[in-house]
Amino acid sequence: MATLYWMQTGACGGETLAILGAQSPSFEMLVSDFGIELLWHPSLSHVSPRRHEEIRHEIVAGSIPLDILCVEGSIVTAPRGTGLYDSHHGRARMEIVRELAERAGVVVAMGTCAAFGGVPASGPNPSDSIGLQFLHDAPGGLFPPDWRSRRGLPVVNVSGCPTHPHTMTQTLAALAAGSPLELDAINRPKAFFNTLVHQGCTRNEYHEYDVEDGALGGRACMFFNLGCQGPMTQAVCNDDLWNGVGSKTRAGVPCFGCTAPNFPREGDLFATDKIGDVPHRLPAGVERARYMAYKNLARAAAPERVKNKTMDV
């Protein structure tokens, strides 16, 4: 059995609600069939407040082994580094995370807030929020870059806003089984962050021929005008559909790049910054001159049914 303790910090509860939507496996199956013993989850546990305090103290004292610590939400450090803008019985949650993490086999940042700071850390960052081991894409999180958990892993960044349900449950299933977990350059489990949201998008034929929408509610590609981050964003959204049925881009909502460390980016989230007619940010690894040549050819080759946007998505 692998014990799991789930803690919410500067959170909206989005990962908790998203994980209840997982099916393969579901959250309850992690408990019944995947060897996870749930020590605590704030939305689901039913032990008394006193018993919860005891469990936490026993983890910190080492008498209950903690295999997996999940943190949902940004690490709030305001005011003035005390963390008291997010507290539990007068103690900064930041400090509680720190002491639990020292005991944990592995620490999992559930969501972009816990991983990189996310929405609370955007703009003026009124709560001085940070991630567990990053602030956006740089060091500056609660733990330094060389910090490792008991199993020798950095904080595992299961990012998203919210994180894709199966990215969460399947990562936990792998961790509970003790499987090796290959991480990418920003410590996300590679199995879920080595495909682009663009892959599997049903608007791909429009993208292919550079047939672009200029307003929301259409059928065509949203990359050139509507701010879609699909070609730059690693996530399984269009490979393993949300709630078993959809994805934002399929439904006509641009990808906002919510698994990335800079989410939410500055500037209009529904607009694409461009150099001339071409987006400032191009699909990962693409060279601008060649891309422009390719798009011009593609546009010229577009069949009428695509150009006229008659194909359903």
Added chain:
Amino acid sequence: MARLELNVDLNRVEGDLEIGLVLEDGVVVEARTIGTMYRGFEQILLGRAPLDALVLTPRVCGICGTAHLFAAVTALEHIAATPVPPNATRIRNLCLIAEGLQNDLRQTFLFFAPDFCNPRYAAEPWFEDHIRAFEPFAGAIYRETLAMTRRAVEIVAHFGGQWPHSSYMTPGGVTRPADIRRLAACRTVLAEVRRWYEERIVGMPLDAWLAIPDAEGYLARLEEPGHGSSALGLLARSARALGLHRTAGGVADMISYGSWCDPMHWTPTADVRILPSGFYDGTAGRVEPLDQSLINEHVRHSWFRPYEGGRHPWKGETIPNYQPHSDRYTWAKAPRYGDRVVQTGPLAELVVAGDPLTVSLHRAEGSSAWLRQFARVRRIAFELEQARVTLDELAADLGGEHVLTPAGGGLPDGEGHGLVMAARGGLGHWVRIENGAIAGYQIVTPTSWNASPRDSEGRPGHWEQSLVGIAVRDPDDPVEIGHVIRSHDPCLVCTVHMLDTGRRIGFGP
């Protein structure tokens, strides 16, 4: 007299919650609701593009993002009186209903019901039935609720791509139309949820359930095999045996913003709802028209830069002013309707809308912890019916527009508000746009109303009042407080700006 001050923290709510209580001889004489977290969403929005509110405000709350999206888009539409086609309103309503089903079922059977599995009740005649139904991860109804709520939110994913946190409502409509494929898929989900609700939750067909005329009729049904052995029947009998139908009424006044925009008559400037909005005057016992201009927020007991009295959200400000060693005790503001402290939620919604059974129970027994929970489960029947009607209307108008792109694409400067009945009650967004950017954004959530602190006149909020008089047998396991607070369906992340005092709160003598 034995006097005890304690801070109780409560799990199984959406967000984390602490409550400062003063007990005398085991009975609550003072209560302060204390949030524990501050993120500053309203400041994060300032200076951003107006449409960014459609992405950022749903992320205030993981459980009611669709309601925030609905409030945000209608606030933006209000500024320019943007036309919205009927099918867009239908799709918005349908998704809000799906989110509501999810919330009402999870809140009732994953958050509220497990309190009845507390070992405290092991000797009660109903205990074993409750363990079989509601024990976390094991009880039959608990597990079925996990499966059914997973299904319900598929409806949002069909139109918005995912639940939670999508941004598929846009000024002028929605991003994706209905078609026969999506309608059939949604009908399938609704048929499953409806059948389960009839068979397992209320123990009778929906028509029969909606036709129960009054309190007497309901209480008779409670003794019959169908409803009596259903999930709601089980909960009703145990909750009433514990006296929860006579406790924790809170304040008598209620507000509802009205449920679901009427697709044919609602416009951003003509607020026509399918279930009407209103203010229920608990003293006079009658419903009056709602006037949003009467909404105002006080900060006298909150950690914000002080101002006199209350301010309408358009004049509101959110400027932190942390004063831990004063009589200010929270980051929550205190919303008031005129000078009235009000409650909002499903009970308010059904009393204002005039559901005969809810109105009759309210007349007979008054507001209570049980009646609030009952109303939440009762509302599911209205949600299922409205969803069915909505799908029929969409099917009858398949060629209809789903979006009318506003002329010029952009939004003009100005002020707008969007009011929606979220799962927990009235949710309002007030936005001001200047020079094409957000210059002011104020959000007043249902939990801000219900979990309000004291106002400038020292009047406690609804929860604070509902807790006074509750007897707590074991302060280490205050299950009585759990029943009351969970009956309010608290969403602490929804209070947008809340912060713990970091200390116990003491009051005289």
